[in-house]
Amino acid sequence: MKIDFLTLFPEMFHGVLNESILRKAQEKEAVTFNVINFREYSSNKHQNVDDYPYGGGAGMVLTPQPIFDAVEDIRKQHNSEPKVILVCPQGERFTQAKAEQLAREDHLLFVCGHYEGYDERIREHLVTDEISIGDFVLTGGELASMVITDSIVRLLPGVLGNEDSPILDSYSSGLLEHPHYTRPADFRGLKVPEVLLSGNHKLIAEWREEQSLKRTFERRPDLLEKYPLTEKQKAIIKKWQNGN
Structure with missing residues (x-):
C-alpha cells in the first residue's frame, strides 16, 4: 500500500510514522509513506496557500490551486487513482468497518488542512472520502490522519505477525x-x-x-x-x- 499525506507541517509525521507498528510495516514492505508539503505547489510568489473567505467571516480558507496541483502530480507520478481522503469534523465517522474497507485499497492520499476550512471545490471535485475521528475539532488534519493510518496499516497482511490479532480486536x-x-x-x-x-x-x-x-x-x-x-x-x- 502507498499512503501520501498532504500537509503544511510535515515534521509532525516523522516520529509517528517511524515508530512501533508503522515502522515495522515499512520494514516488511507492506506500506510506503510519503509526506508532502503542499505549500511547495503554490503558484503564488509568496507561496501562500490560504486567503480570506468570500462573503466575509473569521479565519482563512485553504485555496484550491496548491491542493489540486499536488493531487494531480501524485496521480501522475504513481499512475494511479488514489482514494483522496479529507479529514475534517464534517466527515463520515471513522469506524473499524471503514478501516477494514480502506485497508483493501492500494493507494490512499490524505489531505490535512488547517485554518478555518477548505475551499468547497476541493470537497466537490477532488475528494473521494471525508472522514472524522469524532465530534470535536482539532487544529488541523495531521493528528486525525495519523490515527486513521495506524488503524488501517495494522490490518495489512503480515504486519502484526499474528493474523488473528486484528480479527479479534474490539469492533472487528x-x-x-x-x-x-x-x-x-x-x-x-x-x-x-x-x-x-x-x-x-x-x-x-x-x-x-x-x-x-x-x-x-x-x-x-x-x-x-x-x-x-x-x-x-x-x-x-x-x-x-x-x-x-
Missing part, C-alpha cells in the same frame, strides 16, 4: 473485546479466572464470547442494536437486563 467482530490476563495467576490476591487456567479450549472460547457480550452490554449497548444476536445471546442479555 461487532462486539467489544473480552478481558485479557497474563502471569502471575495470583497478583496480590487478585486471581485470574479459573476457566482460563483450565486448558479446556471450548470452555475458554465460550467464556470469552460471553465476556465480550457482557462488556458490550455494559459499555456500548448501542452496538448490540445492529449485532446479529443468537437466541442464546438474547437469553443471556435478558437475564442481565433483569439484574441476574
Whole structure:
C-alpha cells in the first residue's frame, strides 16, 4: 500500500510514522509513506496557500490551486487513482468497518488542512472520502490522519505477525473485546479466572464470547442494536437486563 499525506507541517509525521507498528510495516514492505508539503505547489510568489473567505467571516480558507496541483502530480507520478481522503469534523465517522474497507485499497492520499476550512471545490471535485475521528475539532488534519493510518496499516497482511490479532480486536467482530490476563495467576490476591487456567479450549472460547457480550452490554449497548444476536445471546442479555 502507498499512503501520501498532504500537509503544511510535515515534521509532525516523522516520529509517528517511524515508530512501533508503522515502522515495522515499512520494514516488511507492506506500506510506503510519503509526506508532502503542499505549500511547495503554490503558484503564488509568496507561496501562500490560504486567503480570506468570500462573503466575509473569521479565519482563512485553504485555496484550491496548491491542493489540486499536488493531487494531480501524485496521480501522475504513481499512475494511479488514489482514494483522496479529507479529514475534517464534517466527515463520515471513522469506524473499524471503514478501516477494514480502506485497508483493501492500494493507494490512499490524505489531505490535512488547517485554518478555518477548505475551499468547497476541493470537497466537490477532488475528494473521494471525508472522514472524522469524532465530534470535536482539532487544529488541523495531521493528528486525525495519523490515527486513521495506524488503524488501517495494522490490518495489512503480515504486519502484526499474528493474523488473528486484528480479527479479534474490539469492533472487528461487532462486539467489544473480552478481558485479557497474563502471569502471575495470583497478583496480590487478585486471581485470574479459573476457566482460563483450565486448558479446556471450548470452555475458554465460550467464556470469552460471553465476556465480550457482557462488556458490550455494559459499555456500548448501542452496538448490540445492529449485532446479529443468537437466541442464546438474547437469553443471556435478558437475564442481565433483569439484574441476574
